[in-house]
Amino acid sequence: MTPEEAWGERWRAATSPMARRYMETAASKRSLVCLAADRNTMAGLMALIDAVADHVVALKTHVDLVDDWSPEAWATFCQRAEAANMLVFEDRKFADIGKISRSQMAGQYNIRTWADLVTAHLISGPDIVDGLQAGWGDVDRRGGVLLLAQMSSRGNLLTPDYTNEVVTKGREHEGVFGFIGNGSRPEELATLRAKAGDGKMIWTPGVNLAVGDGAMGQRYGDPTEAVLAGSDCIIVGSGIHLADDPSAAARAYAEASWRGLMERTGDR
Ligand code: 5BU
Numbered sequence: 001m002t003p004e005e006a007w008g009e010r011w012r013a014a015t016s017p018m019a020r021r022y023m024e025t026a027a028s029k030r031s032l033v034c035l036a037a038d039r040n041t042m043a044g045l046m047a048l049i050d051a052v053a054d055h056v057v058a059l060k061t062h063v064d065l066v067d068d069w070s071p072e073a074w075a076t077f078c079q080r081a082e083a084a085n086m087l088v089f090e091d092r093k094f095a096d097i098g099k100i101s102r103s104q105m106a107g108q109y110n111i112r113t114w115a116d117l118v119t120a121h122l123i124s125g126p127d128i129v130d131g132l133q134a135g136w137g138d139v140d141r142r143g144g145v146l147l148l149a150q151m152s153s154r155g156n157l158l159t160p161d162y163t164n165e166v167v168t169k170g171r172e173h174e175g176v177f178g179f180i181g182n183g184s185r186p187e188e189l190a191t192l193r194a195k196a197g198d199g200k201m202i203w204t205p206g207v208n209l210a211v212g213d214g215a216m217g218q219r220y221g222d223p224t225e226a227v228l229a230g231s232d233c234i235i236v237g238s239g240i241h242l243a244d245d246p247s248a249a250a251r252a253y254a255e256a257s258w259r260g261l262m263e264r265t266g267d268r
Pocket of ligand 1: 036091119151180207235236238239
């Protein structure tokens with residue numbers, strides 16, 4: 001199946017090279033899964049990549065939670081991800097003013113050199129997107145920013161008005177790859193999709209095949225429902241990396257997400 005057949009209007013409208021790369025890989029793996037690789041050792045992370053590569057399109061990292069992090073080990077990890085056709089997405093949730101965000105793309109972790117995507121809050125204003133893009137530009141790379149329009153956690157302070165502001169500003173900005181939407185509430189996702197239009201990605205944490213409350217205020221919704229409501233990528237962490245068989249779990253999430261996309265595109 002071609003990416004256009006799989007994605008329909010999203011393929012035609014979301015023309016950024018990074019979005020196209022994601023949609024192409026998703027169509028070839030028949031998966032809309034981003035794995036939240038929240039393991040805290042390099043060995044654990046390496047083992048995870050090998051287990052899930054066929055079913056996962058992007059790897060979401062928190063570089064600062066790895067106990068034995070080193071630049072060399074991380075470079076190997078990122079090379080393996082790239083070789084297995086996975087985008088690398090650092091969920092850094094940048095929030096500072098533009099020039100500091102640009103500097104924070106460098107530093108010890110040097111995120112600008114290996115991340116294809118990063119997350120950011122728009123709380124400090126739209127210049128943060130320019131700062132992050134300038135960070136990639138400093139090393140002659142291109143990347144995409146996912147703005148937090150919603151969150152999955154209980155009691156978060158991202159009100160509907162705030163979400164609207166983020167979407168209004170973000171949908172006009174070329175450096176914005178898309179938005180983070182709340183996967184635990186399909187009705188919130190549908191509202192977000194209506195505002196975002198077809199030209200931007202919506203990626204969603206807070207999904208699990210076991211719907212309900214998670215640890216410490218996390219909430220989970222159904223992955224297929226999230227895609228039907230307009231999500232383009234389900235971000236799954238513990239549902240895969242804590243499973244007895246991460247490879248089988250990744251396949252199950254891939255199938256659930258793909259089923260949602262086929263139904264969604266077919267309905268149009
Ligand atoms: P889980 O194990 O599937 O609950 O992991 C969810 C991941 O998504 C974890 O890495 C969080 O940092 C990330 N996340 C989230 O859960 N909710 C949000 O609103 C955002 C990110 Br933004």
